[in-house]
Amino acid sequence: MAFEKITEMSSLHDNLDKSSVLELLVGINEEDKKVPLAVEKAIPQLEKLVESIVLRMKRGGRIFYMGAGTSGRLGVLDASEIPPTYGMPNTLVIGLIAGGDRALRNPVEAAEDSEEKGWQELVSYNVNVNDTVIGIAASGTTPYVIGALKHAQQNGILTASISCNPDAPVAQYADIPIEVVVGPEFVTGSTRMKAGTAQKLVLNMITTTTMIKLGRVKGNRMVNMQLTNKKLIDRGTRMIMEETKLEYEAAKNLLLLHGSVKKATDAFFNVNKEENIK
Template sequence: MAFTKITEQPSLYNDLEKKSIREILEDINTEDQKVALATRKAIPQIEKLVSEIVPRMKQGGRIFYMGAGTSGRLGVLDASEIPPTFGMPKTLVIGLIAGGDIALRNPVENAEDDMERGWQELQEHNVNEKDVVIGIAASGTTPYVIGAMREARKHGILTGSITSNPDSPMAAEADIPIEMIVGPEYVTGSSRMKSGTGQKMILNMITTSVMIQLGRVKGNKMVNMQLSNQKLVDRGTRMIIEELGLDYEHAKTLLLMHGSVKKAVDAYKNASSI
C-alpha cells in the first residue's frame, strides 16, 4: 500500500480567517470529537504493547519515548508525570526529544533530521533488551526517531510507535505499531492539534495501565503519589481516613511519617496485627 500523509492533507474547512470566534471554536471541537474514536480503534495495538511492557518493567526494564517537536514534548511530559503520580523513580519512564531539553521551549534547527543521534542518546542511557523504545511522530517520518528504532530493533529491543498516518516508515520499524488516524487537521498540517491530542490520550493509556498492572494504584487511588504540596498531603490524608477510619490528624501524622498512603496503611495494619 502506498504511504499517504493524511496529516498533511488540506483541512476540511476553508476561509478560517472569515469565521467568527464561535464558529472556529465549534469547528475545532467537532474535529476533536474524532480523536477519541480514532484512539478507540487503536486499543488492540495499545493492549498488545502494554502486555509486552509490563513483564519487562517487572524485570527492571524501562520505557523510552522518542520524538521531535510536539511529539517529543508530549513524551517528556508523560514521563515527567510518572514520579509524582505513582511514586516511581524518574529513571523508569524517560522522554527523549530531538535537540535535547532546550527543544522543550525552543525549536532546534535540523535536530529531528539526524538519523544517528537518537540511538546515541539511547546508548547514553545504557538501553538494553529489558527496555521498550516507543517512537512518537504524527507523520511517522521523523529520522531522529526512525534511526533510533531501527538500531534498537537490531539489538533485540522491543519497539513501538504512535503515528497518525497509516503504513508509515516509522511503523515499519516498530514491532507493535499504533496507528491513530484522525484525518486532516483544522489548520492544514498543524499536527499539534488532533494528532497531538490523540498522542497524549494514548500515552496516558499506556503508562496508567502499566502502573496499575505494577501495583501502583489501589482501588482507584494514587496510593503511591509524591506528597509534593499541601493539596496532595490533604488528598493522601483523606485516603487513609477512608481506608482506616482514623481521625484527620492521626491520619496526616501517619502519612507524613511514612511518606505515602500505601506505606502508611501497611505500617498501621502491620502494627495492629501484632
C-alpha cells in the same frame, strides 16, 4: 504506491480567517470529537504493547519515548508525570526529544533530521533488551525517531511507534505499530492539534495501565503519589482516613511519618495485626 500523509492533507474547514470566534470554536470541537474514536481502534495494539512492557519492567526494564517537536514534548511530559503520580523513580520512564531540553521551549534547527542521534542517546542510557523504545511521530517520517527504532530493533529491543498516518515509514521498525488516524487538521498540517491530542491520550493509556499492573494503584487511588504540596498531603490524608477510620490529624501524622498512603496504611494495619495477635 507512494506514502500519503493524511496529517498534511487540506483541512475540511476553509475561510478560517473570515469565520467568527464561535464558528472557529465549534469547528475545532467537531474535529476533536473524532480523536477518541480513532484511539479506540488502536486498543488491541495498545493491549499487546502494555502487556509486553509490564513483563519487561518487572525484569527491571524501562520505557523510552523518542520524539521531535510536539511529539517529543508529549513524551517528556508523560515521563515527567510518572514519579509524582506513582512514586516511581525518574529513571524508569524516560522521554528523549530531538534537540535536548532546549527543544522543550524552542525549536532546534534540523535536530530531528539525524537518523543516528536518537540511537546515540539511547546507548548513553545503556539501553538493553529489557527496555521498550516507543517512537512518537505524528507524520511517521521523523528521521530521529526512525533511526532510533531501527537500531533498537536490530539489537533485540522491543519497539513501538505512535503515528497518525496509516502505513507510515516509522511503523516498519516498530514491533507494535500504533496508528491513530484522526484525519486532516483543522488548520492544515497543524499536528499539535488532533494528532497531538491523540498521542497524549495514547500515552496516558500506556503508562496509566502499566503503573496499575505494577501495583502502583490500590482500588482507584494513587497510593504511591509524592507528597509535594498541601493539596496532595490533604488528598493522601483523606485516603488514609477512609481506609483506617482515623481522625484527620492522626491520619495526616501517619502519612507524613511514612511518606506515602501505601506505606502509612500498611504500617497501620501491621501494627493492629500484631496487637490482635498479642
